[in-house]
Amino acid sequence: xxxxxxxxxxxxxxxxxxxxxxxxxxxxxxxxxxxxxxxxxxxxxxxxxxxxxxxxxxxxxxxxxxxxxxxxxxxxxxxxxxxxxxxxxxxxxxxxxxxxxxxxxxxxxxxxxxxxxxxxxxxxxxxxxxxxxxxxxxxxxxxxxxxxxxxxxxxxxxxxxxxxxxxxxxxxxxxxxxxxxxxxxxxxxxxxxxxxxxxxxxxxxxxxxxxxxxxxxxxxxxxxxxxxxxxxxxxxxxxxxxxxxxxxxxxxxxxxxxxxxxxxxxxxxxxxxxxxxxxxxxxxxxxxxxxxxxxxxxxxxxxxxxxxxxxxx
Amino acid sequence: xxxxxxxxxxxxxxxxxxxxxxxxxxxxxxxxxxxxxxxxxxxxxxxxxxxxxxxxxxxxxxxxxxxxxxxxxxxxxxxxxxxxxxxxxxxxxxxxxxxxxxxxxxxxxxxxxxxxxxxxxxxxxxxxxxxxxxxxxxxxxxxxxxxxxxxxxxxxxxxxxx
Numbered sequence: 001x002x003x004x005x006x007x008x009x010x011x012x013x014x015x016x017x018x019x020x021x022x023x024x025x026x027x028x029x030x031x032x033x034x035x036x037x038x039x040x041x042x043x044x045x046x047x048x049x050x051x052x053x054x055x056x057x058x059x060x061x062x063x064x065x066x067x068x069x070x071x072x073x074x075x076x077x078x079x080x081x082x083x084x085x086x087x088x089x090x091x092x093x094x095x096x097x098x099x100x101x102x103x104x105x106x107x108x109x110x111x112x113x114x115x116x117x118x119x120x121x122x123x124x125x126x127x128x129x130x131x132x133x134x135x136x137x138x139x140x141x142x143x144x145x146x147x148x149x150x151x152x153x154x155x156x157x158x159x160x161x162x163x164x165x166x167x168x169x170x171x172x173x174x175x176x177x178x179x180x181x182x183x184x185x186x187x188x189x190x191x192x193x194x195x196x197x198x199x200x201x202x203x204x205x206x207x208x209x210x211x212x213x214x215x216x217x218x219x220x221x222x223x224x225x226x227x228x229x230x231x232x233x234x235x236x237x238x239x240x241x242x243x244x245x246x247x248x249x250x251x252x253x254x255x256x257x258x259x260x261x262x263x264x265x266x267x268x269x270x271x272x273x274x275x276x277x278x279x280x281x282x283x284x285x286x287x288x289x290x291x292x293x294x295x296x297x298x299x300x301x302x303x304x305x306x307x308x309x310x311x312x313x
Numbered sequence: 314x315x316x317x318x319x320x321x322x323x324x325x326x327x328x329x330x331x332x333x334x335x336x337x338x339x340x341x342x343x344x345x346x347x348x349x350x351x352x353x354x355x356x357x358x359x360x361x362x363x364x365x366x367x368x369x370x371x372x373x374x375x376x377x378x379x380x381x382x383x384x385x386x387x388x389x390x391x392x393x394x395x396x397x398x399x400x401x402x403x404x405x406x407x408x409x410x411x412x413x414x415x416x417x418x419x420x421x422x423x424x425x426x427x428x429x430x431x432x433x434x435x436x437x438x439x440x441x442x443x444x445x446x447x448x449x450x451x452x453x454x455x456x457x458x459x460x461x462x463x464x465x466x467x468x469x470x471x472x473x474x475x
Contacts, residue, residue, distance in 0.1 A: 003399040006373045010388035010395065013377075017387045018438065030381040037382060041338040116337050116383050118345035119435075119442040151384055158384045166440055186443060 028129070031153030038113035038124055038156070105258040107131060109139075111251070112156065121147075121161040121188065125254065128155045133256060136216055140255045144222040144245030145169070145210055149256075161248050162223070163188050171223050172211040176201055179211055182224060182242065188249050191224050193240035200238060204229060208242055218257060321474040325366060328465060329355055329375050337382050346446055349454040352379060352390075353397050353424050358465045360401040361408050361416075363475065372398040389434050393427035400426065413459040421455035 017023045113124035127133050129152050137149040139159050147167065151158035160167055167184040171193075178200055182191040196202060206226040212219025224242035233239055332355035340348060356372050376391025383390070400423045401408065408416055428451055435441055468474075 002369050003395060006369055006395045007392060010373070010376075010392040013388035013391075014386045014434070023387060027381060027387065030378070034378060034382050037334060038337060041334050045339055113337060114339055114345075116345075116348060117385075118348070119447065120440060122384060165443075 027151075028153045031151075031156060035112075035153065035156045042112055106140075106255040107258075109133075109157075109254050109256050111254065115158075119165075119186065121164040121167075121184065121186070121248070122150070123159050123161065125157050125159055125256075126155070127256060128153050128157050130154055131256075132258070133157045138217045138221075138257045140221060140257060141246045141251035141253070142255075143247060144224070145217060146244075146246045146248060146251070146254055148216060159254075162191060162244055162246070163248060168194075169217060169223060170211045170213040171208040172219075173202055173226075174207040174209045174222075178202060179213070180208075180240075182208060190227065190241045190243055193226075193242065194237070196238040196240050198231065198238055202226060202229060202238070202240060207245075321472045322366070324468055324472045324474045325359055325363075325371075328359075328468065329371065331355075333375060333378055333382070336379060347449045347453045349457050350424055350427070350450050352376075353394060353427055354420075354454055354458060354461050355465070356394060356398055357401045357420060357423070358462060360398050361405055362466070362469060364402055364405045366474075369395050369398045369402075386434075386438060389431070389438070392434065393430045396430055397423055397427045413462060416462070417455045417458045420458050421451055424454055425451045 013023070017027075107127060109125040109127040111123055112126045115122040115124075125139075133149055133152055135149060135152055137157075139146045139148060145162065147159050147161040147164075149157050150160040161184070162169060162182070163184040163186070165184055165186040169182050170179065171182045172179050178196075180193045180196050180202075183194050185192050193202075193208075204226055207222055208224045208226065210217040210219055210221045210223050222245045224244045226240060226242045228239075228241040230239035329352070332351040335351040336348065352375055356375070359366060359371075360368075372394040373391050376394040377387055379390040379394075380387050401420075404419065404423075408419060411419065425448065428448055432442070432447060
């Protein structure tokens with residue numbers, strides 16, 4: 001009897017949880033209570049790491065320091081180049097009258113737990129609703145895209161990694177702009193590209209970057225590197241495998257990106273409006289000079305500009 | 314069903330919380346597949362030892378906790394746990410009498426049924442494991458059962474839970 005009641009209750013809960021939003025608050029509250037569990041479960045690993053940090057010999061520390069210094073030098077060289085490239089990019093975009101690329105805002109999160117189910121690739125991070133994390137937020141590490149937020153709790157969030165079977169991401173070959181969809185395989189080591197034509201120009205070593213077409217991930221972040229292209233396998237499409245550039249199972253710190261929430265259309269409209277106001281402002285002095293004789297036209301122009309000006313990004 | 318005398322119930326709750334902790338504790342990737350069904354085993358022990366205490370309500374409750382911890386649908390872990398508890402409770406009179414190894418064998422079948430239900434639920438929610446590897450935790454748990462049994466029995470006698 002009790003079995004029946006509880007089993008029915010379970011089924012009802014599952015259906016409600018899957019189909020409706022009513023249980024989400026309850027869930028996030030329970031998540032609040034249970035977050036310390038992950039902290040506690042992670043405690044031995046943390047203590048071990050701290051102990052090894054304490055006991056690392058000075059030679060290895062010196063070696064690491066040197067390596068980091070070399071790395072910083074390399075990065076700085078690339079940064080120098082980047083500055084001129086960014087400037088050039090902005091100038092070219094100005095020439096094309098297109099919207100300026102806004103630098104995305106990020107916060108740093110720390111990994112606090114892995115999903116106990118070995119068949120899903122999800123991780124738990126220590127930033128939640130209170131830090132402004134939202135559903136579908138893209139997550140990166142230092143070397144590439146990692147995944148997206150699928151569940152938000154007050155002080156924690158769950159991230160679905162790129163390699164999960166249920167995850168797909170629209171990508172572009174960096175070399176020639178060829179578009180494709182990278183699908184998780186359930187193996188932590190590689191992604192697969194779906195529906196790439198036999199004649200497509202793609203080869204080993206190509207870098208895949210996010211294309212931003214799914215309106216979820218920001219465009220231009222590295223996603224994976226093609227490692228294997230199998231042609232003429234008898235399948236209707238190419239078999240393309242790619243290794244994620246992000247260190248999906250090694251990164252402890254990751255970045256949560258707050259990108260521009262507007263759609264490309266809105267962005268284009270905003271940019272157009274901004275351009276219009278700028279043009280009008282540029283033209284206003286000239287008009288004012290020419291129409292100085294007609295007094296009622298002059299106050300009309302300033303009244304029009306402020307609302308437009310406020311809509312500028 | 315509920316007897317009047319109850320003692321040291323916190324031991325039961327603490328052990329179940331420990332099981333919950335163990336079932337989300339970080340493990341090396343290669344052992345992740347073989348993570349024992351801690352919660353199932355601990356609840357089965359209390360159902361065998363104290364059928365009037367370790368009930369299905371606890372199984373349900375801890376199943377929900379595990380759901381929240383692992384981000385599955387609410388009730389997805391609860392249902393198999395309830396089923397396991399029910400089966401153990403209905404076999405309790407016999408299980409008590411069995412030697413440990415025979416208990417392990419029976420428990421392997423029961424936990425296997427739980428995993429199969431779990432598989433159906435996973436299939437319904439759209440992430441079906443591609444292989445039969447999802448059954449690995451069952452024999453692993455069965456192998457661990459004697460140790461779990463002895464440890465929990467010690468705890469039960471030490472703190473005089475009845």
